[in-house]
Amino acid sequence: MVSRKLFRVDCDTDELWQFFLDKLPNQINPIYRENRVHDCSSCRSFFRHAANMVAIDEDTYELITLFGCEPHKDYEGVFKELDEYIKSCKITDVFKHDTKKLGHKYDREQLEDGSVVRHNHFYLELPRNHVGYRSDVAEARTTREVLQASTEEISLDSVDTALELISTNSLYRGNEWKDVLEKFRDHLVEVESVDEDNLDKFYWIKSIELGQLISRLKNKSIGTLLVEISFGVPLDEAVSNYERIVAPTNYKRPKAIFTKSMLKRAEEKIDELGFKDSIPRRFAVMGDLSVRDVLFANRDVTPQLQESESFFDKLRGLTTSRARNFDKVQDIPINDFIENILPSAQEVELYLNYDLGNNFVSLIAPINKDAPSMFKWDNLFSWAYKNNIADSLMKQRVKAMGGDVDVDLRFSIQWNDQEWDKNDLDAHCTEPTGFEIYYSQMRSKKTDGWLDVDIIHPVEGETSVENIRYKDKSRMIPGDYKFRVHQYTYRGGDRGFKAEIEFDGRIYNFAYPFQVRQDEYIDVATVTLDENGNFTLKSYLDNQASNIKEWGLSYNTFVPVSLICYSPNYWGDNAIGNKHVFFMLKDCVNEDRVNPWFNEFLVEELMDHKRVMEALGSIAKVENSPNQLSGIGFSLTQRNKVTLKVKSENIERVINVVI
Incomplete structure (x- = not known):
């Protein structure tokens, strides 16, 4: 077992100890003074800390136990039963112990006649790599769990796609992950050849061999890319999401992402179906x-x-x-x-x-x-x-910022979408009780209204949004909910803002394309909830949209x-x-x-x-x-x-x- 990886299985070591004592033949376990010969605190402690130790034969995936040796004939029966029982249990952790020595090798007792008796105990010394603490065991357990999740959620095709992007220098800082991805790819190929009955043991072995960096791949920045590709997220979008994590704030991808092999296969299919002339559009x-x-x-x-x-x-x-x-x-x-x-x-x-x-x-x-x-x-x-x-772009931006849009009532605002606008605009809602939701008191206990997206410092090139949402109108108080926008800090932006209110499956759009002065409040709309749970809306900005043109047409x-x-x-x-x-x-x-x-x-x-x-x-x-x-x-x-x-x-x- 010393040359292999060691694990623990989920059996009760106190029960194993009692089983051992009960199964020993009387002739080798007689009463010695008050207790039986083998009933000693040192051996009991050994069982408690080590009896559930196992190794795995990596060729057959059979478990190897401490009791699978060739024992003295007097112990053969009990050791065999212990061995078979422990092998039937499931691995729960790697084996680590906080000291190198387990048990006590022997002690001597001087009898009344002056003679000395040697009492031998269960004892072993651990290799250095199996000495550790509870925190090490917990880390190893997490690594094994994440390895399985990474294996199940990341496809071989996604790894091949990422490696091809790296080979063509199309993935920002991709070369840092090349070796990791190649090793993880080998792992994905290997796991296909493992029988389902042996997968649990396989993951325990591989989590140690591969180490944390590879085993926990899905939790890394590159893992985000691989999982999204595996689940069908468009490649451009998946790469952009990855680059938002690892790239500087102002990093912009200049072109769409697709790999040579993907293009070759698609081109062959398009030719086969006769769609080459169908591609040009107007x-x-x-x-x-x-x-x-x-x-x-x-x-x-x-x-x-x-x-x-x-x-x-x-x-x-x-x-x-x-x-x-x-x-x-x-x-x-x-x-x-x-x-x-x-x-x-x-x-x-x-x-x-x-x-x-x-x-x-x-x-x-x-x-x-x-x-x-x-x-x-x-x-x-x-x-x-x-x-x-075909949906609201503002709604998608709110969702991307972590805002909840699957709600009964939503008020969202947007600015910094046309030119660099550093203003700090704030979304406000005054509830029927007079309580006001805004940056200083972001959540209402009575209605569960919540400002769940708040922007203080807009980033150049990134549209700024804020969002106030009411998840469940059954928790709302009937009455008027007045939505408005406050200029908390004027920093020079003069394009105003856009806003949306959504309820009952319909989105109402608003625009205020003018300068919002320091400390100025702009009333957007009042949404009224009646006693029957019906919403109605009164707008204060209908006339402002007349100053906006879209696709060559004027509003209103x-x-x-x-x-x-x-x-x-x-x-x-x-x-x-x-x-x-x-x-x-x-x-x-x-x-x-x-x-x-x-x-x-x-x-x-x-x-x-x-x-x-x-x-x-x-x-x-x-x-x-x-x-x-x-x-x-x-x-x-x-x-x-x-x-x-x-x-x-x-x-x-x-x-x-x-x-």
Whole structure:
């Protein structure tokens, strides 16, 4: 056992001692004075500290015990039973003892007649590497647990990806991890050959051989990267998360990440499926769309649609003379609007409320119209929301900072997102009781309202956010919750701030694009909770958004709608994934270079290459063009409301369409 690694198993050593005494034959364990010969405190202590010691045969994974030796025939039976019992137990720790010597080798007793009797005891001396303390045992146990977790959570493919990034010098400070990753890769290959019944013993052995640095890999900065790659996080995002940990604050990755081997495999699959000509993309224009896929088109753009003759048949007989007659604003479900109002509409205008700032969307078309579709639907069209996401970017930033966004009520603010703004802005909420949540008292005991993200010193190039959240409205007190922003320290930034309030699945957006002076408070909105648990909102900043332009359009104005359609995944006979409805607006121009597709759009055959497709999408972005179909889009899975002005024969009315 001396040449092997030593461990403890989970058996009761006091029970082992009693078992030993009970099983000894009487002829070798007679009564000596008051006790039996073998019943001594020294041997009992030895059993307590060492009897559950085992080693592992690394070839067969069999346990080796202290009692598996070739004993004197008188002890053979009891040693065999002890050996078999201990082997049946589970390893719990490495073996460490705080002294080199275990037990007492012997002592002598002088009898009345002057003779000396030698009493031999259980005794051994430990190799130096097995002398240690409880803290050493706890450290070794943690190392073994983390090794197993690292093995289960980090894939061989993720290690190969990281090593390839290091070999091409594409990973910041990656060379520091090269040797570690190569050894961990060998471990991942080896573990595949181990039977499941032996895995526990294997991890104990390897945790000692590999040491803490390798065994605890998942807890290291490089481990963050490997785990995220293993769980399907896009490679660019995973590398960025890693670099945020190890790189200087102002470190910026200049290009998307993908490896040569990943690109080679993806390119072969794209060629096999015939999708090479499907990759080039551009903004869609009116002439790309068939009238069959359009719910509404303004008469000034209708001639540009494919098969527009049939669309004119729908409009034939309508007159251009209209009286201005505004009906009382009413709420109409989106399906009723499309089925009952839109067929007779001649013109539609959309009121561009600032709440719709996250809903800007563009329709994307193929450059090669005859290429096959690489999407899950049978046409070649896709779409992209503002910032290439369909959710609130502010909400994502709050979440990234550790804020809770899965709540019943949320108030978030954002600044330092346009130019270097060092101001210290603070989010405040005054509750119905008069208690105010802010940086000095961040949590309300009565309502569980909590300022869970607070920024004091904005960092250049990083958008600053703060967040006040109410997790469960059942804990809230009915009444008014007044949200406002305070300029705690003015340091020269004059762009103001943006804010969001979210409840009942809907996000309300606010903007204050002006200087906030020292100690000035800006009221944003009051959210009222009634006795029935219903929220209502009163805004104080509606008029401020008029000073902001987005994609060439001004907020708080009615904008002509050129086209209304569903998302391409619901054109024709398609019905795949979430359904969206798009209101394409006149003179709406997306000036960003948008992604030509997203991985969730792609056919399953390309999912094995999703990291390359993600990277390929980021470098094959759609080029800017003034001629495009862009506007406001809504997922029918999310609650929202849009105000429309609809003009039909002799009628003009304003309605709220509920999404």
